[in-house]
Amino acid sequence: MLHINDLTFRIEGKLIFDGATAAIPAGHKVGLVGRNGAGKTTLLRILTGELSPDGGSVSMPKHTRIGYVAQEAPGGDESLIDWVLSADTERAKLLAEAETATDPHRIADIHQRLADIDAHSAPARAAQILAGLGFDEAAQRRPCREYSGGWRMRVALAAVLFLEPELLLLDEPTNYLDLEGTLWLESYLATYPHTVLIVSHDRDLLNRVVNSILHLDRGKLTLYSGTYDDFEEMRRERINQQLALKKQQDEQRRRIEAFIARFKAKATKAAQARSRMKVLERMKPIVAEVEQSVVPFTFPKAEKALASPLIRLEDVTVGYGDTPVLRNLNLRIDNDDRIALLGQNGNGKSTFAKLIAGKLAPMLGRVIKASRLEVGYFAQHQLDELDPAKTPYDYITRLMPDASEAQRRTRLGGYGFGADKADTRCANLSGGEKARLLFMLTAFHGPHLLILDEPTNHLDVDSREALTQALNEFEGAVILISHDRHLVDACADRLWIVRNGTVTPFEGDMDDYRQQLLAERTARNREKAKAASGAEQRMGRAEQRRAAAERRAELAPLKKAMQEAEKQVERITAELAKLDAALADPDLYARDPAKAQQLLITRGQAAKKLAEAEEAWLAATEAYEAAASSNTDAVA
Numbered sequence: 333m334l335h336i337n338d339l340t341f342r343i344e345g346k347l348i349f350d351g352a353t354a355a356i357p358a359g360h361k362v363g364l365v366g367r368n369g370a371g372k373t374t375l376l377r378i379l380t381g382e383l384s385p386d387g388g389s390v391s392m393p394k395h396t397r398i399g400y401v402a403q404e405a406p407g408g409d410e411s412l413i414d415w416v417l418s419a420d421t422e423r424a425k426l427l428a429e430a431e432t433a434t435d436p437h438r439i440a441d442i443h444q445r446l447a448d449i450d451a452h453s454a455p456a457r458a459a460q461i462l463a464g465l466g467f468d469e470a471a472q473r474r475p476c477r478e479y480s481g482g483w484r485m486r487v488a489l490a491a492v493l494f495l496e497p498e499l500l501l502l503d504e505p506t507n508y509l510d511l512e513g514t515l516w517l518e519s520y521l522a523t524y525p526h527t528v529l530i531v532s533h534d535r536d537l538l539n540r541v542v543n544s545i546l547h548l549d550r551g552k553l554t555l556y557s558g559t560y561d562d563f564e565e566m567r568r569e570r571i572n573q574q575l576a577l578k579k580q581q582d583e584q585r586r587r588i589e590a591f592i593a594r595f596k597a598k599a600t601k602a603a604q605a606r607s608r609m610k611v612l613e614r615m616k617p618i619v620a621e622v623e624q625s626v627v628p629f630t631f632p633k634a635e636k637a638l639a640s641p642l643i644r645l646e647d648v649t650v651g652y653g654d655t656p657v658l659r660n661l662n663l664r665i666d667n668d669d670r671i672a673l674l675g676q677n678g679n680g681k682s683t684f685a686k687l688i689a690g691k692l693a694p695m696l697g698r699v700i701k702a703s704r705l706e707v708g709y710f711a712q713h714q715l716d717e718l719d720p721a722k723t724p725y726d727y728i729t730r731l732m733p734d735a736s737e738a739q740r741r742t743r744l745g746g747y748g749f750g751a752d753k754a755d756t757r758c759a760n761l762s763g764g765e766k767a768r769l770l771f772m773l774t775a776f777h778g779p780h781l782l783i784l785d786e787p788t789n790h791l792d793v794d795s796r797e798a799l800t801q802a803l804n805e806f807e808g809a810v811i812l813i814s815h816d817r818h819l820v821d822a823c824a825d826r827l828w829i830v831r832n833g834t835v836t837p838f839e840g841d842m843d844d845y846r847q848q849l850l851a852e853r854t855a856r857n858r859e860k861a862k863a864a865s866g867a868e869q870r871m872g873r874a875e876q877r878r879a880a881a882e883r884r885a886e887l888a889p890l891k892k893a894m895q896e897a898e899k900q901v902e903r904i905t906a907e908l909a910k911l912d913a914a915l916a917d918p919d920l921y922a923r924d925p926a927k928a929q930q931l932l933i934t935r936g937q938a939a940k941k942l943a944e945a946e947e948a949w950l951a952a953t954e955a956y957e958a959a960a961s962s963n964t965d966a967v968a
Contacts, residue, residue: 333357333392334379334499334527336553340387341374348374349385350551356544358393358498361521361528363538363560366548368764368792372531375548376400376501379529392499399497401488401505406476412487413472416458419491423451454494461490464516465509466676482508482677493520502530506537506815507789510677512849514815522951523893533793535560535818540947559944560793626794627748629771629802631708634778638702640666642781642809643688648697650687656695657683660834667780669809672824674838674845679830681813682711685783688811708779712786715766720759724749724769731776747772763790771799782806785813817842850954890956897949904942911935 339352348371356362364372377383379390380400406415418424423446430442446452462472465486476484485508492500506514514537521528521541529546532538538545538560545556545563556563592609641664648661657680665671665688673681686692687699689709719726724747728740735743744754747768758766767790775782782803788796796819803810803823814820820827820842827838827845838845915931 334529335391336375336388337391338388339378339385339390339553341371341378341383341385343374347551349388349553351388352548352551352553353388354546354553354555356527356529356546356555358527359525360544361524361542362530362544362546362555363542364529364531364546364548365533365538365560365563365793367794368790369762370548371551372548373503376503376529376531379499379501396499397495397497398499398501399492399495400501401485401492401503406484406487406491408477409475411473411475412462412467412479412490413455413458415476415487416462416491416494417454419495420449420454423449423454426451458490458494461493461520462487464513464520465490466513466678486513496524496526498526500524500526500528500530502528502532504531504533504789506532506534507786509815511674511815511817511845512676514817515846515849519951519954522948523890523955525889533788533791533796534816535793535796536816540951626798627746627768628798629768630746631775631782631802631806631808632778633807634706634780636704637807638667638705638780640664640668642667642702642705644700646698646700648687648699649695650683650692651695652683652692656833658687658830658834661687661697663828663835665781665809665811667809670803670812670823670825671810672812672814672820672827673830673835674827675830680833680835681830682785684830684835685709685711685785685811685813688781689783702780705781706777706779707781707783708774708777709783710770710774710785710787712789714770715763715790718758718766718769721757723755723757724761724772725754727769727773731773744772764792764795767791779808781809781811783811786815787812788814788816788819850950853954890952894949894952894956897945897952900945901942901949904938904945908935908938908942911938 334356336352336354336356339349340347341349352375364375366372374383378385380398408415410418426442426446430439430446433439433442459469459472463469466483467486467490476487479487489502489505489508492502505517509517514534518537518540521530528542530537530542540559542559543557545558545560547554547556547563547567556566558566591604643665645661645663649656649659650661651657661684673684675681683692687694689707691709724744725740728744732740732743741751741754744750748765749769753761753765756765758769761769767787771787787799791799796816800819800822803812810823812820812824827840827842828835829838829845840848911931911934915928915935
């Protein structure tokens with residue numbers, strides 16, 4: 333169990349943790365949530381020992397291995413697969429020693445230890461993790477230095493997952509992943525055998541993976557049982573109860589104070605007045621917890637509406653230099669479109685966005701744009717392009733040179749830059765604050781079309797909701813690239829897939845797309861298994877038996893998890909059937925309405941449990957099939 337005991341910590345005099353306490357049971361998957369700047373990453377750094385608290389302590393079982401994604405991504409000549417394998421230093425040392433050892437007893441000890449740590453399956457496990465994060469077999473053999481920073485961070489994540497530490501700490505792991513990689517990570521974490529503490533603002537990830545939420549607010553930690561949606565509901569109910577109790581106490585305090593004021597001077601009532609004064613002194617004030625408001629996002633309306641289409645593509649090819657990335661683009665964007673681009677990173681989503689934004693010229697074909705079209709383009713790399721020496725006020729002054737200081741500061745205040753932040757240099761702004769500044773710059777002139785490339789990476793959950801609301805109220809067109817399925821579900825009404833060197837509309841919703849991805853992955857696994865079966869036939873019988881035994885031993889825990897998940901689905905399904913049979917009795921509602929109401933509530937809870945159990949079953953099945961496929965790859 334992980335214990336956080338009365339933790340106190342300050343940064344430059346600012347109190348980050350104020351007696352924070354929490355206990356996380358072993359094996360739990362916990363989502364660490366809180367507003368931007370609350371101290372979530374700081375807590376992870378304290379858990380790893382990188383930072384020392386001012387007071388309090390952190391305790392966990394002795395010899396607990398902690399996994400935390402390094403800030404420095406790999407960039408040398410080592411191949412991806414070799415770099416991930418090298419993360420297991422014990423295995424690497426044993427293999428190196430096995431090549432030089434001469435003592436028969438030591439050689440036997442080495443091979444026994446290699447068997448104990450399951451070293452023979454390590455290449456297959458590393459390859460499986462890298463494949464899930466978007467690296468095919470050829471990519472895994474390329475040197476790390478050939479990849480950009482975002483892709484290298486995926487490799488760093490792969491190395492931590494490969495080690496399978498007893499305490500896995502993840503800080504916004506989906507920021508560098510596309511939707512496909514995010515879905516794979518969900519499935520992987522759902523069956524992870526040890527404790528996970530994950531900082532994330534991805535509502536879907538928190539709903540599908542974790543079974544507890546650790547909320548960091550005003551320097552305190554509170555552990556809630558359940559998913560993120562459960563946490564929101566419980567927290568809302570808790571706040572409502574506190575407000576009700578505070579109102580009740582305030583009314584009681586008012587009556588006591590009125591009694592004291594009225595009778596303290598009268599001899600016959602003086603004793604009672606003194607008694608009530610003591611009651612008032614002992615009454616501990618209830619401090620109602622009030623939700624912190626989120627500054628809304630604002631996307632101003634374009635000065636003049638344009639007729640559709642805003643943009644039309646005719647036989648367009650686009651790329652870089654002489655290398656085409658996308659071909660045969662024949663599409664149109666209308667003035668009320670809400671389009672989400674789907675597809676793996678590297679397929680050309682950002683290339684398409686740059687084409688529409690006018691950042692890239694077509695190599696072939698025509699891009700026909702409406703006259704006086706104003707496009708707002710937001711991309712994550714632009715955060716790094718903000719001048720670290722400039723302040724938000726400097727930027728607004730450039731955009732509003734003839735405005736008064738009051739007008740400029742009013743405009744900044746609408747994006748959350750009050751008096752304290754408006755004059756803060758960009759170098760000292762948080763990621764979320766930089767994103768807000770970039771949103772202001774993107775939409776300042778009232779665009780007809782907004783192009784947003786991963787806009788939520790540095791926004792907390794509440795800010796993401798504010799962005800969702802602003803996009804739904806925006807009167808222009810939107811093109812959205814995001815791994816945040818909640819944002820896509822809430823804002824997009826058209827899906828376009830970027831794959832195989834082109835862009836095509838997808839007929840269906842996000843659930844359909846997810847099912848398609850899972851079906852394609854299952855089909856690939858079956859093809860690999862079929863190819864591996866031919867390789868097995870070429871092996872000697874003894875080798876086949878040994879390989880089969882090793883595969884069964886490795887797959888046994890995953891198979892058991894899959895079977896247990898299936899039994900859970902069957903059990904809840906049977907429970908639902910009994911409840912439906914009871915509710916089908918037409919006399920029940922007249923005979924015992926209270927019981928009928930309770931049965932309806934119980935059925936609703938069971939239906940929610942069934943949805944969660946089915947999701948767990950799907951994740952366990954996918955993990956088992958993926959591992960089985962990787963094992964057959966290793967044999968082949």
